Amino acid sequence: MKSLVTEEEISNVAKLMKIDLEDHTAHIKRVQKMLEYFDILDNANVESEEITVQETDLDKLRDDKHNPYDKNLLKFLKSYQGKYVKAPKLN
Amino acid sequence: MDLGISALNYVSSIKNGEFTVEEFTSKSLERISQVDEKLHAFLRVNDLAIKNAREIDTKIKSNQNVGKCYGMPISVKDNMCIEGSKTTCASKVLENFIAPYTSTVISKLNSEDAIIIGKTNMDEFAMGLSTEYSAYGPSRNPWNIDYVPGGSSGGSGVSVSANECIASLGSDTGGSIRNPASFCSVVGLKPTYGLVSRYGLVSYANSIEQIGPMTKTVEDSAFLLNIISGIDSNDNTTIDNKNQDYLRDIDIGVSGKKIGIVTEMTNSEGLSAEVANATNDAVKTFEKLGANCEHVSLQMVPYTVAAYYTITSTEAGSNLARYDNIRYGYEFDSSGFEFNSYISQARSKFGPEVIRRMILGGFVPSAGHAGKYFLKALKVKSKLIAEINHVFEKFDFLISPTVPIQPFKFGEKIQDPVSFMMIDFNTVTANLTGIPAISVPYKITNGLPIGIQIMANHLEEHSLLQTAYALEKTVDLPEVPV
Numbered sequence: 001m002k003s004l005v006t007e008e009e010i011s012n013v014a015k016l017m018k019i020d021l022e023d024h025t026a027h028i029k030r031v032q033k034m035l036e037y038f039d040i041l042d043n044a045n046v047e048s049e050e051i052t053v054q055e056t057d058l059d060k061l062r063d064d065k066h067n068p069y070d071k072n073l074l075k076f077l078k079s080y081q082g083k084y085v086k087a088p089k090l091n
Numbered sequence: 092m093d094l095g096i097s098a099l100n101y102v103s104s105i106k107n108g109e110f111t112v113e114e115f116t117s118k119s120l121e122r123i124s125q126v127d128e129k130l131h132a133f134l135r136v137n138d139l140a141i142k143n144a145r146e147i148d149t150k151i152k153s154n155q156n157v158g159k160c161y162g163m164p165i166s167v168k169d170n171m172c173i174e175g176s177k178t179t180c181a182s183k184v185l186e187n188f189i190a191p192y193t194s195t196v197i198s199k200l201n202s203e204d205a206i207i208i209g210k211t212n213m214d215e216f217a218m219g220l221s222t223e224y225s226a227y228g229p230s231r232n233p234w235n236i237d238y239v240p241g242g243s244s245g246g247s248g249v250s251v252s253a254n255e256c257i258a259s260l261g262s263d264t265g266g267s268i269r270n271p272a273s274f275c276s277v278v279g280l281k282p283t284y285g286l287v288s289r290y291g292l293v294s295y296a297n298s299i300e301q302i303g304p305m306t307k308t309v310e311d312s313a314f315l316l317n318i319i320s321g322i323d324s325n326d327n328t329t330i331d332n333k334n335q336d337y338l339r340d341i342d343i344g345v346s347g348k349k350i351g352i353v354t355e356m357t358n359s360e361g362l363s364a365e366v367a368n369a370t371n372d373a374v375k376t377f378e379k380l381g382a383n384c385e386h387v388s389l390q391m392v393p394y395t396v397a398a399y400y401t402i403t404s405t406e407a408g409s410n411l412a413r414y415d416n417i418r419y420g421y422e423f424d425s426s427g428f429e430f431n432s433y434i435s436q437a438r439s440k441f442g443p444e445v446i447r448r449m450i451l452g453g454f455v456p457s458a459g460h461a462g463k464y465f466l467k468a469l470k471v472k473s474k475l476i477a478e479i480n481h482v483f484e485k486f487d488f489l490i491s492p493t494v495p496i497q498p499f500k501f502g503e504k505i506q507d508p509v510s511f512m513m514i515d516f517n518t519v520t521a522n523l524t525g526i527p528a529i530s531v532p533y534k535i536t537n538g539l540p541i542g543i544q545i546m547a548n549h550l551e552e553h554s555l556l557q558t559a560y561a562l563e564k565t566v567d568l569p570e571v572p573v
Contacts, residue, residue: 013457017450031447033508037508060327071192076189085417
């Protein structure tokens with residue numbers, strides 16, 4: 001079945017991703033074209049396929065212990081006060 | 092002094108006292124200043140390179156232990172962190188980002204006395220295959236500067252091809268090492284997923300991307316893989332390779348090996364006649380060398396590009412969410428902004444392809460659409476893995492063109508997103524399945540390079556490099572014209 005992704009749907013997703021589409025039409029048309037191409041997945045006949053997942057053995061994980069980090073990472077932030085990060089206000 | 096020498100020959104020459112590290116580094120920097128204005132392989136050059144070279148010369152003269160690289164100049168794609176220096180991912184968003192720590196691969200190179208000569212250009216956040224999406228302007232192909240060098244590790248490919256350095260590290264999410272290797276006529280290896288640590292690599296699609304070498308010869312790729320591979324406690328996806336020596340018996344040959352010619356990659360709609368001819372030649376060469384070649388079908392291949400872009404966009408949407416100008420980003424005051432509009436404003440610095448991938452990455456896994464796109468893509472990936480596992484029960488290697496076409500002119504492909512994506516057709520299979528794959532320079536046709544891709548089963552880099560070496564030894568290519 002051909003994709004029926006509308007401009008409005010794409011605009012809504014962009015908003016959720018906090019992206020302001022200045023060049024609205026050009027971006028939306030290209031995204032639509034890409035999604036239309038993704039319709040080819042409908043022909044792959046994989047409905048009954050199991051999704052295999054990458055597993056990591058628990059013994060491969062790092063020990064669950066605190067590793068002190070001696071560098072002052074806060075100085076890499078643009079805006080902070082004391083030990084607090086400054087962020088814009090939430091309405 | 093020949094700046095085009097291989098890494099192994101460089102080490103011999105230094106050991107024999109033919110030149111010093113400082114002399115070679117100076118010549119390399121001179122070469123960069125001569126050609127890089129035209130080629131734009133580098134985003135930044137290391138100001139301390141000469142100082143580093145002198146320090147290594149001192150170690151050599153005073154008979155101290157010297158690392159395996161003996162001061163060879165190596166460039167690094169600008170998505171790998173070096174503490175205290177800029178890592179931009181060729182994005183305006185990270186224009187002033189100073190990395191607070193060093194990636195494992197760079198630490199390993201430093202501990203073997205390599206000189207990181209500079210950071211190379213790329214498509215923004217590694218999203219692209221021509222460097223046309225770099226926020227700092229594209230790199231140019233040294234074989235013909237009107238043509239793209241491939242990407243996303245295009246700057247790395249150019250820097251090696253144009254003899255601005257001995258070798259480079261790139262990263263490969265869907266072909267980003269192999270594509271520019273093919274377009275620039277250098278060797279490019281994407282290792283098995285997990286063989287090389289990704290600690291300190293800026294994430295794009297972390298479930299499939301890998302760091303790998305881009306070099307002048309297959310032996311040099313084996314040499315660098317010896318250094319950068321192995322387990323890393325900072326990356327729990329890494330694999331213990333028991334310090335395998337990838338250079339050992341590299342000249343053993345391919346006699347009796349079974350090579351599958353991937354039907355879908357050698358008969359595809361977009362395959363150019365020149366690339367098809369070169370691939371047929373390479374198959375005949377392998378047969379002459381004693382390998383048995385026959386066609387094999389991977390039925391999921393026609394769906395891999397769609398699956399790849401679905402999965403990588405989803406991961407990119409998540410990975411790039413951190414660029415909010417609070418934790419990462421460029422400076423502008425938050426006062427007067429509401430939270431969401433502030434972040435939207437910050438993200439306006441993303442380039443067009445990154446914006447599109449983020450929108451796609453929000454769309455394809457979303458409620459109501461995940462079943463049609465994301466879950467189906469994961470199922471294609473699972474079925475492809477099963478097919479790959481099955482064919483490697485019969486074959487030792489798979490062969491295909493690295494890229495279905497030769498390098499193209501700037502602006503020629505970028506307007507049509509679908510035909511642009513299809514350039515990844517032959518390379519994404521190795522990423523989706525995690526297997527190693529290498530691009531070997533094979534031919535120069537109409538003045539532009541063609542590379543051949545060889546793939547092997549998981550962790551079979553040793554035999555893969557032996558096979559690539561056998562093919563490489565049959566070709567005699569002209570020198571790069573720049």
